[in-house]
Amino acid sequence: MRFVSSRPVLFLAASALALSLAAPSLAQQAPEPAPETPAEAPAGQDAEPNGDPVPHIIIADEPETPEEPEVAPIPAVWAPIPLDAHRNSAFGLYLAGRNALTSGESAVGADYLSRVYALTPEQPRVREQAFTAALLAGDLDEAGRIAPTDPEVSPVIVQAGRLVQAVQAYAGGDARRADALLMDAPVGEPHDRAGFYVQGWIAAAAKDWDRALALPPADFDPVSAMVARANRARLLEQRRRYDEADAEWRDLTSHAITGALFRQPYGEFLERRGRRDDALVQYDAAITAGTADRRVIQGRERVLAKGRPPALPSFRQGAAQALRTAADQMIAQRAHEFGVVYLRLAQNLDPNDNTQLLIGQTLIQGGIEPAGRAALAEVSEASPALYAAARIQTAISLGKAGRDEEALVELRRAAAARPDEAGVAYMLAGQLMQMERHEAALELLNGPLLNTADQGFEVHFLRGAAYESLDRDTEAEAELWAALQMQPDNPTLLNYLGYLWVDTGTRVQEGAAMIARAHAAEPKDGNIQDSLGWAQYRQGQYEAAVVNLEGAVDKEPANAEINDHLGDAYWAVGRQREAGFQWNRVLTLEVDDKRRGEVEAKLRDRLGQDPTGDKGLGSAGGAAD
Known part of the structure; x- marks a missing residue:
């Protein structure tokens, strides 16, 4: 198949x-x-790197915290x-x-x-x-x-509540109260990492520098301890204790496995200290280690251009980054729901589209797709790359829900935001193929973004599939062959081209051999097993075909084409009643008009039946055993 x-x-x-x-x-x-009793709330200050207060726009006084009502x-x-x-x-x-x-x-x-x-x-x-x-x-x-x-x-929920209350107090401008909450009731497992990471920034905003610069707990795992020390290095820079900050960064970057993760922030620190050459060494080392992301590349370009160093994060920005790091760790452990909580707290402290995108992606990863799509809808068009990523993620989610037209709209929005991005054009072409709009897909696949000298095998394959769907077999064969030359052992390509050769009768034996290779590589794939059985059928190996086609139906029971093939194989070995069962089964499944007409003709002409459409349970009246 x-x-x-x-x-x-x-x-x-x-x-x-x-x-x-x-x-x-x-x-x-x-x-x-009980009546609510207001409590006085002290105001806290955030600070920029130079220690000066960061102004906050206050629309109204922060609501005073009511006492808990007495509960009967x-x-x-x-x-x-x-x-x-x-x-x-x-x-x-x-x-x-x-x-x-x-x-x-x-x-x-x-x-x-x-x-x-x-x-x-x-x-x-x-x-x-x-x-x-x-x-x-x-x-x-x-x-x-x-x-x-x-x-x-559950203690898990109680500890999450402590974290939320402290961070929200800080987000509301009351750093001292937030610091006091964390001091009086430190956040425990499994949120202790997030609690400690954010504690330093909140304590610094409250001018509690002893707590802000505290070393991580001895029972922290090595990675979490290093993350905490990276936060401490940033806070030492905030405190203008530059030599100590440099010592922390040097130690963090010296570790063989994890050191590369800290080269980018160390490079930024060195830029701020006017040590451009040393910063370049860190960026180059990150690139050599294969850990370079967009920020490393930008840092290297900035140093070479003698650009202005990046600003030191404010306390709020540092706290938000600490929460995003904690979210990354939770998500890596597949605790997506807690990752979302940390990301929402971070977004409340330092709103930006990147965090909003992560919230949507993490909700979808956690299986909460409607909420994920709602979060992705809030990603603005300020950054075309982030906006397009949000639209693509939304399209994938909608596609999984069978909402293809809406998915297509989202992908068109992504393409409009990134008109020169080949990857977006490829995804749009794939969606059009999924919706059987093959001509429209071909327009993209043959357009300047995708029809290039260095196009990948995926583009050749999708173009070949589009040609095949339009019965342009010669062009389909050329594209599929080009894809196969680039990926000679790819089971999907072997199966697709092999099936084309078998089904059209052009190179049946060679196609059958390719399908056999694909089946050996992917024995659990029902579609490939169907191709193998159909190749055997086309070569007159009917008994072997029945065995493989029965196995394919077991793997893909709702596939109309495979059930049709099994019916043909049953008929070829004289099992007419079972053939009728399979053909009637086809009519109960999702089937295109062409195949439906062919199957109805088999039932009438071979079995003398009126098609039943009874889910394959009707009798094969008139069948000869």
């Missing part, structure tokens, strides 16, 4: 947090809340059932919230659960779910307000 790989499926991980939010919970009657014990019997002002019951709101969360509508679910918590504050489980829902939805103020403290709540 010929096949073009469908859209990439990049993000299939499930979100444990989203599942926990959907778990059942019992709510009970809420008492009247959970009553044995509800009388009456709690209702909100619109006569919605706590039960109904809770079920609506659960349904929204399981559908991936994080913001809607968070709103419902917040309303349930307002009716039933005595319920620790409801409070926990309202808190986690608010986190995933990005409502950090609400999450900080209702962060659980009950001993019955």
